[in-house]
């Protein structure tokens with residue numbers, strides 16, 4: 121929206137939503153603490169033990185509002201065709217009036233907060249400005265952690281930056297003297313997470329949780345930004361960014377696309393088990409990829425905080441995350457210990473007694489988990505002990521390699537290097553994962569295809585998305601493009617145990633990838649791509665049986681031939697894909713047949 125329309129738009133939306141008052145957020149720490157304390161006094165949050173976890177708070181959502189709701193997420197483009205077969209679509213001519221009716225009076229009895237924010241470092245070429253209006257103080261506090269927000273951003277917008285208007289209401293207006301709920305929200309069939317790509321507009325109604333409500337994240341930085349990127353020549357991707365330094369001090373930046381709750385945060389914060397290597401974090405969830413005059417691809421992290429999965433996080437599995445959340449952290453849907461600290465499954469041995477995320481008394485051995493599987497921590501990126509200084513660099517970081525992968529118990533080897541950029545895009549297109557708890561679904565555990573982990577986040581037709589990948593390489597030498605790798609940390613054996621230790625040992629895979637770029641590691645050509653030569657893959661100090669290794673790098677011809685046909689069928693469900701992908705599909709089939 122034109123920056124000159126800021127006040128007009130705010131007034132118009134306030135007139136519609138009818139809040140009792142309007143608060144313009146200055147983005148200060150005082151404001152943040154005041155809002156948190158106010159929510160404590162209203163029984164909406166718990167202040168955690170100050171001596172154990174300073175300046176930290178816990179929130180508990182309504183049990184019906186615990187994750188992104190993909191079924192209620194819409195790309196409301198003017199033409200259905202522009203949303204493509206993978207998005208829910210409603211004609212904006214129908215959705216706009218419907219939602220206008222819902223927003224009418226939706227903020228009664230509440231404060232409307234005005235949050236000016238920017239995704240990306242101030243001054244970066246592709247940074248996107250936004251203003252979120254919300255009636256949720258929880259959202260304000262989370263947005264302050266996750267984005268660069270406040271008065272100074274409003275000044276920049278008013279001095280001439282167009283912005284993405286983002287309207288959000290939890291959808292629970294209060295009648296005069298009506299008592300509020302601890303976590304107000306609307307019933308599922310009234311929730312709408314709506315994107316109007318042509319207008320670059322976001323309207324979200326009825327949910328207060330995560331990606332449904334913190335509109336800078338999935339809504340702006342992925343769905344709307346992916347569409348802007350398609351038009352303006354960059355890519356908005358669901359990827360972590362890590363900085364890898366070898367023992368000689370040489371640095372490379374690696375991106376990784378993995379679906380929600382598949383360990384992006386863990387990989388971005390990994391502590392290598394191989395001596396002399398260092399991983400630092402640039403981002404853990406979103407990367408925007410753009411081309412510079414040198415023809416090479418660079419990335420920035422548009423966010424400024426982590427909204428990470430708590431469950432399973434421990435000093436053993438992710439030391440850096442645990443250090444990051446020792447203070448100044450907002451927790452959502454974790455369990456609370458007797459001394460007012462946090463607990464979740466996988467953190468350590470469970471205490472005898474807890475307050476569960478449902479605020480019920482919980483005893484060790486109870487069937488239901490104490491923390492929700494999608495419990496989260498919100499924490500400023502500056503608190504990561506292994507933060508890379510480049511996280512705020514508006515120039516971005518040069519991309520050496522891109523990892524793609526999911527959670528697959530069978531078929532997919534530990535690591536495979538693509539033969540070419542096109543082959544790499546093909547690998548991204550076939551990504552699949554067993555469904556996780558980050559989105560509400562009845563199919564947890566089943567495999568679904570999730571190209572580049574972007575299935576729920578592409579703001580336009582998926583076919584055009586693939587084309588955009590191929591467009592990104594135009595005018596750039598193949599050798600200047602990032603190398604793409606398919607990885608799978610989650611292979612299981614017949615007994616159902618993970619075959620690869622994962623976590624810090626994933627540094628062994630990163631090392632091989634790094635050394636491939638340096639030209640010092642060998643690979644073996646297989647039908648799937650290039651896999652590590654035994655002598656080039658560092659297994660020092662790791663007691664892995666030879667048969668385990670063989671399993672990790674095996675190519676199951678039959679399984680892959682059926683994967684090829686499955687993929688072909690998947691492409692058809694998309695209404696076809698660009699020729700480059702079919703060519704890669706045939707090339708893979710040929711290589712398999714010859715093997």
Ligand code: SAT
Pocket residue numbers: 187188329330331332337338380381427558559
């Ligand atoms: O979309 S959320 O921000 O709620 C978390 C995720 O799915 O990665």
Ligand code: MN
Pocket residue numbers: 358379380381405
């Ligand atoms: Mn994510």
